[in-house]
Amino acid sequence: MQQNTASFDAIVIGSGIGSLTTAALLAKERGMRVLVLEKHFNLGGQTHEFKRKGKYEFDVGLHYIGGMDRGSGKAVFDYLTEGRLLWQKMPDEFEKFVYPDLEFDVPSDGKLYRQRLIERYPAERAAIERYFHDVKAAATWYSMGHLGDALPAALRPLLKLAFRWKGGLAALTVEQYLERHFSDPRLKALLASQWGDYGLPPSQAAFGMHALIVTHYWRGAWYPVGGAKQIARAIIPVIERLGGQVVSGKTVTEILVEHGRATGVRTIATLKPHRPPVDYAAPIVISGAGAVNTYLKLVPRHVDIPFRDRLAHLAQLQQGTSAISVYLGLKASPATLGIRGENHWVYSGYDHNRAAADTSFTQGYYLSFASLKNPQARSHTAEIITFAKYERFAQWSDGRWKKRGDDYERLKQDIAQQLIDRVERRIPGFAALVDYVDVSTPLTMEHFQGNPRGEFYGLPATPDRLFQPWTGAKTPVGNLYLTGGDVMSPGVVGAMIGGVKAAGAMMGPFGFFRLMKTMAEAQRRTEQTGRAPASETASAG
Ligand SMILES: Cc1cc2nc3c(=O)[nH]c(=O)nc-3n(C[C@H](O)[C@H](O)[C@H](O)COP(=O)(O)OP(=O)(O)OC[C@H]3O[C@@H](n4cnc5c(N)ncnc54)[C@H](O)[C@@H]3O)c2cc1C
Structure with missing residues (x-):
């Protein structure tokens, strides 16, 4: 065993968008020197690209993103990348649903989308209008359900109560919702066409998750100029400029825990696993490797995780x-x-x-x-x-x-x-x-x-995923946090917001909301001055 003597304020496991978001925010907002350790030889997690025959570049996990004209997702991207990441709008219509005897082009405008559905299915007009209202509400409630742990503990029971009272729609399955309100089987199928974006068919997926995706693309879709790899390329220099380091080819095999607190990680060289492991120490550890990997593989078994058996059982049952x-x-x-x-x-x-x-x-x-x-x-x-x-x-x-x-x-x-x-x-x-x-x-x-079993979306987006302790950014282990898609929702923006949630969890009560406000204000200033938020140091904590 070797001990790496470099000193860091925090270690982040993985270099997916969730991990890079948390690392960059801790660096920018807290002045922390953050070490990011990635097992792959390419950085960026599912936003990395690979090249073949010297010319063909392929992205592994990004085909389109919504809301890159304005709003909170864009504000976070702009803040993390200091305005270096540019977006190309996809054509209008940006998506095609194709069935044996039916084709539907999805326009980059929610209202037009609704109109076209009504023109095609006039008998279901009332249900379609209601659906467009309901997806908006369900998306909000689903997000709130995942942000419960970003609230101070005293307020969480209130959120749960409010959710039970008003948010039940988000916790239906997609199938339950569609069966309840629609008659035409073709229309029901059409509305669920994007189920691949959250990875579960209508009988299993939460209507709230479906609603998040549908509303995400109401203003159309965008793609990063230069490809998905530009995301990591734009964020990593920010982490490094502020004293951090981002290292590929290092697999974390264990999160080191002493007296109930995370103290560092044990690593091996991914391509040379027979070499002696190297330990890195830091007072904070953040895992972007997913809830199942973190709790069932990386946290040693002797450390008490109250829900470990339940999570292990669920991981067996619910196959993503x-x-x-x-x-x-x-x-x-x-x-x-x-x-x-x-x-x-x-x-x-x-x-x-x-x-x-x-x-x-x-x-x-x-x-x-x-x-x-x-x-x-x-x-x-x-x-x-x-x-x-x-x-x-x-x-x-x-x-x-x-x-x-x-x-x-x-x-x-x-x-x-x-x-x-x-x-x-x-x-x-x-x-x-x-x-x-x-x-x-x-x-x-x-x-x-x-990803265990190659389940790249992480925890399945089922209704019972809401309010589960393993989707929290704070973990039962002191100074150990979780970031990425599993603490919010699958998808690049979902994982990025999960990254904000993890950073916010270290910044006291309402930390997440203060960070989001800081970034929204930076975006507003950029819009007013036309200058990118280069070296913002506005404090969220
Ligand atoms: C085929 C496909 C298409 C997709 N299309 C889209 C799309 O069009 N739009 C969209 O928004 N989303 C899309 N997604 C989903 C999106 O890419 C992911 O949900 C999101 O990028 C996940 O980010 P993350 O940070 O949670 O995790 P990841 O990106 O998975 O990052 C986790 C990182 O942790 C590393 N890691 C794991 N274990 C260890 C360890 N022990 N030690 C060190 N490192 C470790 C992994 O190697 C990985 O790099 C797609 C995904 C796939 C696979």
Whole structure:
């Protein structure tokens, strides 16, 4: 065992957007020197990119983000990146829902979206109008449900009471809500088309989570100029300028705990695991590795976590979502086939629950064209994603990356070919554009990101996720905090707000709300002066 002697005020596990957000806020608001330790050799978590054949760049977990014109998500991004991250608006319409005998283009305007639904389903006008009202309310209540622990302890019971009184809508399943208010099965399916954005089909997903996603895109969708990798590239210099360090290729194997308080972490070199472990000490540890990893793997078993067994049981029962991503390098622009950069959700039928349970990869897929969204792209790419069950690949889970054997490689190729053929049937000429194919499976996600069973959205977005102790940023271990999607909601903005929640938890009562206010004010000043919030030091604490 070796001890690293460098001195840091806090250690953050992982370099996903949640982790980088917390690290940057602690640096900017508290002047802390923060050490970020990432197991992957690429930084950025699910916002990292990888390159193939020297020219094709692929993003692993960002296809679109809502609200990047104004509002709280934009304010946080601007504050963290000091205005260095620019956004490209996606075309209007930004998304297409495709069913066997129905296509629907989603406009970048919630009111127009509602209008088009009413024009298509006039008999359901009242239900559609009510739905647009309800998603707004449910999104607010769902967010509040996850922000309960950001309130002082004395106020939390009040929030729970208010939630029970007014927020019940958010805790229905999507299916319960749709069955209650709509008749047409096609319309019900259409409204749930984006379930892939939260990873659970209508029978399991919370209506509040669904509502967050739907309202997130009411003003359209954006993509980072230069690609998803620009997010980490814009935040990391802020952490480093303020004395911190961001290190890749370091896997945290244990959170060190003494007398009930976190005191540091034990690490191994990811690519050289046989080397002696190295310990890092710091008075605060923040984990962005997800609740399940943190509580069930990183906190030693002798440390009392009152809900550990319950979480372990739930982690077994509630199986979240994993996916197969087919990364395609293209010989020419997909614009030649009439694509404008919009995303396509393509389904073989109207039963999303069935699609989610299916293991044949034929029920549906998502198609995204990053190079048409990114004005700086140097070559053209496409990604086809389909949900997948871990079990289908479990037999190869003991194998090493790139050494899992011919059967595994053959299965990957078969799936990729099936999906390319299906796109070709819809968009003739697509297959001929393909120059390069790479495929990731749930095992890839488990290997690189540490997501148990490749479940990349983390804790499933079910109704009972609300108010659970493991979604809190504060943990039962002194000076140990949780950040990222699991403390708020899946998605880049959800994980980023989770990062604010974790930083806020260290800044006393209402810390989260004060941080959000600081960032909103900085945004207002930027809008007034036209200058980016470069070295803001306004204190939130
Ligand atoms: C295919 C796909 C498409 C997506 N599309 C979108 C989209 O279009 N829009 C959107 O908003 N969201 C999308 N998402 C979801 C979004 O990317 C994630 O929800 C979000 O980025 C999660 O951020 P995070 O900080 O919580 O975690 P992560 O980004 O997963 O970061 C966690 C980090 O911790 C590291 N780590 C784990 N264990 C350890 C350890 N022991 N030691 C050191 N490091 C460790 C991991 O390697 C990882 O880098 C998509 C995700 C996927 C997979």
